[in-house]
Amino acid sequence: MIALENLSVRVGSFSLENISLEIPTGEHAFLMGKTGSGKTTLLEAICGLKQITSGRVFLMGQEVTRLKPALRGIGFVPQDGALFSTMTVREQLAFALAIRKWNRADMQSRVKELAAWLGLEPLLNRKPNGLSGGEIQRVALGRALAFRPDVLCLDEPLSALDEDTRIEMGNLLQTVREHTAVTILHISHNLSEARRHSDRIFRLKDGKIRMEHVRETRVAEV
Amino acid sequence: MHPPLNSLPARQAALRRSDWPFLAGLGIIGILYLGLILALLVADASFTSPAHLWAALRSPEIRFAIKLSFLSSSLTMILALGAAVPIGYLMSRRDFFGKSLLDAVLDIPIVLPPMVIGLSLLILFQTRMGRAIESVVPVTYEVPSVILAQFMVACAFAVRTMRATFDQISPRREQVALTLGCRRSQAFWLVVLPEAKRGILTAATLAWARSLGEFGPVLVFSGATRMRTEVLPTSIFLELSVGNLEAAVAVSLLMVGTALMVLGLIHLFGFDPSLKQIR
Known part of the structure; x- marks a missing residue:
């Protein structure tokens, strides 16, 4: 579950005021809006990467407003993947686990599991240089999912991909939802993609947020 | 038509x-x-001829100068990196009050005439604080003065290089590392520093080469005492002043060879084109 309560963020002269939203556990929500509307700023505020001026952030029912990013347990996939250029795919997948001091056997089995799931087995010993856009996004997704986060924040992960890879990644995200109870907040510009995959769509405009669409089956469940 | x-x-x-x-x-x-x-x-x-070069290399004074030059430049390089990596990172990543002023101050050693740096160091060590340091470790006209004079200029170049290096590394990767469970220090050591490796090697090479060629501040602050504070540029000056042009040219050629090697190393490290603006 992700919940924002009257959240305000200021970055230079740009500000978001009194943003409130709620995404129930296990749902896939899309955040849409024009370039410069503050989507990434909001995502970064949720991840703890942007200073919040007022309001509160709740993840899985716990307030995390003042917690460091490391303690929030969010898997973050930025737009360009932001892979660590000196590490192999294997090292990227194991990164969060090594930081958490997992033992070697557990780490290996988790990396193997992720690699099989995301189709990264042939790439495990490769460094990011030379990987395709789709491969980079799959590694970034695997790296973010490795420590089994409760929340996944995706910043336009599909925007730079060709149509086929886009569909493939969309299906992969669908699989992620089926395999885990992760709550996803997903920034995208693509309305049809949002309609296809989302449980709810939020639109950010002029510093205000509006919920536009809730999947009917979900509403029925509620 | x-x-x-x-x-x-x-x-x-x-x-x-x-x-x-x-x-x-x-x-x-x-x-x-x-x-x-x-x-x-x-x-x-x-x-010059190989015989002149050989004769110069056999002279105990010049051998001392070679040894002192290489040792002091290497030590200066380590000290310069020790200062440049944290300062460059801070200047690249943090915004704070007075940052542009601090940025200008960091360039002072680059724009000041070398003699003025030497004279300023000399005066600094005549103040009460300077004399207190001298009473524990003799600095002026001793080997530490050579290292300090070289450090003043070399470090400024290393800071510029490291700042440009960190500017090129997207802060996004550090942010991802933070969300993956890293403390800031872990993100720096595990993600940023390995990515800055080439920049660090370039900064080290530049600092070493600048130190090796430093003359003005060394002459004023360390003097030109043979077998004591004589570095290779001092040797050229001393040999020229007694009219021994052959020895001066032989030492110069030694420095030319070293400079070419450094140039080769910088290119080997994949010297980033955007760093070429740094003198």
Whole structure:
């Protein structure tokens, strides 16, 4: 579950005021809006990467407003993947686990599991240089999912991909939802993609947020 | 009938004609400057003989100068990196009050005349604080003064290089590392520093090369005492002052060889083009 309560963020002269939203556990929500509307700023505020001026952030029912990013347990996939250029795919997948001091056997089995799931087995010993856009996004997704986060924040992960890879990644995200109870907040510009995959769509405009669409089956469940 | 002036073939011909004088001008200026650089090296090489070079290398004073130059430059390089990596990172990543002023202050050693740096160091060590330091570790006219004089300039260049290096590394990767469970220090050591490896090697090489060639501050702050504070540029100065041109050229050639090696190393490290603006 992700919940924002009257959240305000200021970055230079740009500000978001009194943003409130709620995404129930296990749902896939899309955040849409024009370039410069503050989507990434909001995502970064949720991840703890942007200073919040007022309001509160709740993840899985716990307030995390003042917690460091490391303690929030969010898997973050930025737009360009932001892979660590000196590490192999294997090292990227194991990164969060090594930081958490997992033992070697557990780490290996988790990396193997992720690699099989995301189709990264042939790439495990490769460094990011030379990987395709789709491969980079799959590694970034695997790296973010490795420590089994409760929340996944995706910043336009599909925007730079060709149509086929886009569909493939969309299906992969669908699989992620089926395999885990992760709550996803997903920034995208693509309305049809949002309609296809989302449980709810939020639109950010002029510093205000509006919920536009809730999947009917979900509403029925509620 | 002539084709109209703005027809495609006419425009193409006009464009081709107009580019040549410009490109030729660039080429001629480039060749003249390159020729001057090569002429300097050839003149040095033809002025001396292997016998002169060998004689210079056998002189105990020059051997001492080689040893002191290489040791002090290496130590300065380590000290400069120790200061430049944290300062460059701070300047690249954090915004704070007075940052642009601090940025200008960091460039002072680069823009100050070298003699003035030496004189300023000399005066600093005549103050109460300086004398207190001297009572524990003798600095002025001793080996530590050579290292300090070299450090003042080399560190400024290393800071510039490291800042440009960190500016090129996207902060996104650090942010991802933070969300993956890293403390800031872990993100720095595990993600940023390995990505900055080439920049660090370039900064180290630049700092070492600057230190090796430093003369003005060393002359003023350390003096030119043979077998004590004599570094290779001091040797050239001392040999010239007694009219021993052959020895001066031999030492110069030694420094030219070292400089070329450093240049090769910098290119080997994949010296980033955007760092080329740094002198």
